[in-house]
Structure formats: C-alpha cells, structure tokens
Amino acid sequence: MNVLVVGGGGREHAIAAAIAQSRKDPLIFAVMAKKNPGIARLCHDFLLEKETEVKKIVSYANNNNIDLAFIGPEAPLAVGLADALSDIGIGVVGPKKAVAKIEFDKAWARNFMRKHGIAGCPVFEVFNEREPMFDFIEKLGNVAIKPAGLTGGKGVKVMGDQLPTIKDAQEYASLLLESGSVVVEENLVGEEFTLQAFVDGDHLAFAPTVQDHKRAFENDLGPNTGGMGSYSDAGEILPFLCAEDVKQAKSIMEHTVKELYAETGVKYKGVLYGQFMITKNGPQIIEFNARFGDPEAMNVLPLLQTDIVDVMSAIVSGTLDKLDVRFNKLATVCKYAVPAGYPDNPSKDKEVSIGDVGDALVFYASVYEENNKIYTTGSRAIAVVGIADSISKAEKKAQEALDNIVGDLHFRRDIGTSSLIQKRIDHMKEIRGKS
Ligand code: AMP
Ligand code: GLY
Numbered sequence: 001m002n003v004l005v006v007g008g009g010g011r012e013h014a015i016a017a018a019i020a021q022s023r024k025d026p027l028i029f030a031v032m033a034k035k036n037p038g039i040a041r042l043c044h045d046f047l048l049e050k051e052t053e054v055k056k057i058v059s060y061a062n063n064n065n066i067d068l069a070f071i072g073p074e075a076p077l078a079v080g081l082a083d084a085l086s087d088i089g090i091g092v093v094g095p096k097k098a099v100a101k102i103e104f105d106k107a108w109a110r111n112f113m114r115k116h117g118i119a120g121c122p123v124f125e126v127f128n129e130r131e132p133m134f135d136f137i138e139k140l141g142n143v144a145i146k147p148a149g150l151t152g153g154k155g156v157k158v159m160g161d162q163l164p165t166i167k168d169a170q171e172y173a174s175l176l177l178e179s180g181s182v183v184v185e186e187n188l189v190g191e192e193f194t195l196q197a198f199v200d201g202d203h204l205a206f207a208p209t210v211q212d213h214k215r216a217f218e219n220d221l222g223p224n225t226g227g228m229g230s231y232s233d234a235g236e237i238l239p240f241l242c243a244e245d246v247k248q249a250k251s252i253m254e255h256t257v258k259e260l261y262a263e264t265g266v267k268y269k270g271v272l273y274g275q276f277m278i279t280k281n282g283p284q285i286i287e288f289n290a291r292f293g294d295p296e297a298m299n300v301l302p303l304l305q306t307d308i309v310d311v312m313s314a315i316v317s318g319t320l321d322k323l324d325v326r327f328n329k330l331a332t333v334c335k336y337a338v339p340a341g342y343p344d345n346p347s348k349d350k351e352v353s354i355g356d357v358g359d360a361l362v363f364y365a366s367v368y369e370e371n372n373k374i375y376t377t378g379s380r381a382i383a384v385v386g387i388a389d390s391i392s393k394a395e396k397k398a399q400e401a402l403d404n405i406v407g408d409l410h411f412r413r414d415i416g417t418s419s420l421i422q423k424r425i426d427h428m429k430e431i432r433g434k435s
Contacts, residue, residue: 003026003066003309004090005039006031006032006076008030008034008051009072010336010383011292011297011298013365015070015308017042019070022307024307026309029046034368035048035368035369037369052076054076057084058088067090068092069085070093072294076094077094077095077290082094082095091313093269093270093316096266099264100290102260106287107183110124110185116255118256121285122186122188122285124183124185126182127173127184128177130177134170140186144188147180148182148183155176159187162224190284190431191428192275193210194212194230195273195274195276196210196272198315199257199268200269200318201257201267203320203321205325207303208233208236209249210296211238212227213230213412216228217412219414225380226379228336228412229383229416230298230333232303232332234329234331234390236327239424239425249276256288257272269318270291271291272289273289273291274288280433298383302387303328304326311325330387330388330389331387332386333385333397333398333415333416335412335416336382337407339379339381339409339410340409342379347376348378350375352374352407352409353374354382356404357401358400360384360385360386362384362401363383365382376407386416392418392421394416395417
C-alpha cells in the first residue's frame with residue numbers, strides 16, 4: 001500500500017506519524033514545499049514542491065502508484081487537488097473543491113449556513129460596499145470582521161483589544177474591502193472549542209474536543225496566529241463544556257455534511273473541522289475548516305486507536321459507519337515553539353537544538369535541516385505534545401520538553417495549566433449564569 005501525505009507542517013508530521021504506525025505497513029510518500037525533517041524521516045520518498053502544484057503532484061502520485069492520499073492543508077483543497085487525484089483513481093482523504101469551499105470562501109460558507117438553516121450560525125452580512133457595511137457595523141455594535149478568502153487564520157479581527165472602537169472596526173473593514181468581500185458578524189462571547197471528524201460523505205467519526213489558543217501571547221493577548229497550542233481532556237469533553245454542548249456541535253456538523261451534499265451534489269470526504277464558540281445559547285459556529293486543525297491534529301491523532309489506513313479506506317469507500325473509530329481516553333497538551341517576534345516580526349534562520357523531551361512527542365513544523373542542525377524559517381517551528389491521564393500532567397510533560405528546546409524561540413507557558421483551565425471554567429459559569 002502506497003500512501004501520499006500532502007503538506008509539510010506540524011499537522012502533516014502528525015498525519016505521517018499516524019500512518020507510520022499502521023499495521024498495514026504502508027510505504028509513505030510526501031509532497032511538501034520545504035523539507036520537513038520529521039516527515040522526511042518517515043517517508044520512502046518525497047517531492048519538494050508547492051502543495052498547490054496540482055499537475056506535478058498528480059504526476060508524482062501516478063508515477064509512484066499511490067493508493068491513498070491524505071491532504072493536510074487548505075490551499076491544495078482550494079485549487080482542486082482532491083478532484084484531480086480522484087480523477088486518476090486515487091482514494092483521497094480531503095474534500096473536493098466544491099465542498100472544501102466551506103473553508104476557503106467565508107462569505108459562501110455563511111450564506112450556505114443561512115440558506116440551509118444550520119443551527120448556531122451567528123447574525124452576519126457580506127459586503128462589497130463601504131456605506132452599508134459601516135451602517136451594519138454600527139447597528140451590530142460588537143462585531144467580528146473577516147476577509148472572505150483564506151488568510152491562514154490571521155485576517156480576522158474582533159472588537160476588544162484588536163479593534164477597540166466601532167471606528168476601528170469600520171477602518172479595518174474598509175481596508176479589507178480593498179482586496180475583496182468582507183464578512184461582518186456578531187462578536188460571539190464565550191469559550192472556543194474545536195470539534196474534528198473523519199467524514200465519508202454520509203457518516204462522521206468524531207475526535208475528542210480540543211481548545212486551541214490563537215493569540216500570540218499569554219492571557220490571550222496580542223495578534224492572532226495559526227494557533228500557539230491546544231489541549232484536550234481524557235475523554236471527548238473539555239472541562240468547560242457539558243455533554244449537551246458536544247452533542248449539539250456534533251449534530252450541527254452532521255447536518256452540515258448532509259446539506260453540503262444537497263447544495264453541491266458532491267459528497268464531503270475528508271476531515272471536517274468545526275470551530276465553535278460555546279455561548280449562553282449553546283454552540284455557535286465561528287467557522288468550518290475542510291481539514292484537521294494545526295495544532296489540533298497533534299492532540300487527537302496520537303490518541304487514535306483505530307488503524308488510520310483503515311479509517312482512510314473507509315472514508316474513500318463510504319463505510320465509516322462500519323468501522324469502530326476509537327480514541328484513547330487520555331489528556332493531551334500541545335505547545336508550539338515559535339520564532340521570537342512571531343507572527344508580526346519573526347526571527348529567521350536561527351538554530352534550534354532539541355534536548356531531552358522525555359516521553360513527549362515532537363512534531364516538526366516550519367523548520368529546515370542543514371548539516372544535521374535544525375533552523376527556523378519564521379513560522380511556527382516545533383510542537384511538543386504531552387500525553388497523560390490528566391491535563392495538568394500532560395501540561396507538565398509538554399512544558400518540560402519545551403524547556404529543553406533551545407533557540408531564539410517564544411512559547412505560551414500558560415496553555416494547559418490548571419489556572420488557565422480554571423479561568424475557562426469560571427468564564428463559562430459566568431456566561432451560563434450559574435456563578
Ligand atoms: P477564524 O480565522 O475564523 O478562525 O478566526 C480567527 C479567530 O477570530 C477565531 O479563533 C476567534 O477567536 C475569532 N473570531 C472569529 N469569528 C468570531 C466571531 N464571530 N465572534 C468572536 N470571535 C470570532
Ligand atoms: N488551529 C486552527 C486552524 O488550524 O485553523
């Protein structure tokens with residue numbers, strides 16, 4: 001069995017590591033823009049190429065008799081890589097362009113949710129003109145402003161420390177309007193969580209819920225990043241959620257998959273990522289992504305008990321309901337080491353040395369190797385994952401590992417700590433009105 005992994009980040013390292021554990025003993029191939037040393041070590045062969053070079057990837061897959069492909073990032077999905085690989089008979093985990101649109105066109109996604117009555121869609125409008133947009137921002141009063149296209153999670157700004165006043169929100173929206181449509185929506189108040197599922201077109205197999213930390217600095221301050229770290233609890237429910245919240249979020253995702261087919265006639269096959277805000281009115285949808293989250297993939301994939309190659313085959317054949325997809329009931333804490341100054345003014349080409357990480361997992365992201373040394377590139381560099389029977393034990397493992405990774409690096413010490421978790425719990429109690 002020949003399996004292709006597309007993408008070269010921490011998420012794809014976690015995907016490749018899960019495939020490498022398969023009892024089917026597959027040969028792993030990869031396509032990545034830059035050589036990720038962690039993925040390269042797991043591969044039989046790899047192609048260094050931009051993940052959006054559809055023709056070159058298809059020909060590489062064809063020449064290497066690829067049976068199954070797992071597409072990690074959103075950019076290749078947005079240019080139809082899943083369609084092109086399926087066209088030559090490869091089983092693809094990663095949705096076709098028509099349905100991956102749920103991620104890469106935020107305006108389309110919101111209109112789709114409204115049209116199909118998907119629960120948990122916030123009040124929003126899409127704008128191409130300034131005046132009505134300014135009026136709507138004033139009317140809503142507390143808004144989130146989003147460019148309609150892909151921005152790597154960094155184009156969204158919400159009112160608060162990022163946009164202190166209505167005028168700031170209007171100015172930012174006006175700036176975004178210069179490069180395309182702008183989505184203005186209500187600023188949802190609550191706690192965020194991520195729910196990811198394998199999807200075979202009809203059935204969903206859910207991973208445990210995860211909480212990511214988008215802001216660059218401790219106490220959730222500073223600019224948005226791709227994600228600085230994330231945690232999950234032993235079991236599928238985060239400490240600030242209740243079973244009903246997760247049940248509702250699952251049902252929203254199931255409904256979404258069904259309606260995506262009704263809207264497009266294309267079955268969604270891959271990973272669906274629901275980013276939710278748990279509010280006093282239950283889970284509200286911040287956005288959907290058409291792939292695993294990065295870092296959230298690194299929380300859930302190491303817990304997957306079921307052989308991932310079986311999961312991939314079931315996604316392709318539409319038989320996920322026949323497979324018992326299980327995750328170990330352990331807590332995980334993932335923390336990213338990022339270059340100092342990330343994301344606005346990151347240092348680059350600085351050596352990173354990895355010391356004793358104990359039994360924490362290490363996933364390489366945007367780093368390169370030269371003469372057996374690892375260097376940063378300016379983006380998120382290396383992630384560590386601690387796994388234990390409680391979040392606080394997992395956090396200690398991750399932090400100890402991180403303390404032995406040396407370089408011109410920054411990380412968030414607070415992710416997964418008991419005091420931060422308690423803050424989340426208290427915040428939700430306050431929101432639900434039980435405090
Ligand atoms: P996104 O790129 O859509 O994931 O947005 C990045 C971050 O902006 C999210 O993780 C949220 O923290 C925040 N955000 C996006 N939309 C909203 C919203 N409607 N209300 C509150 N926060 C939001
Ligand atoms: N961690 C957020 C994302 O992957 O979009």
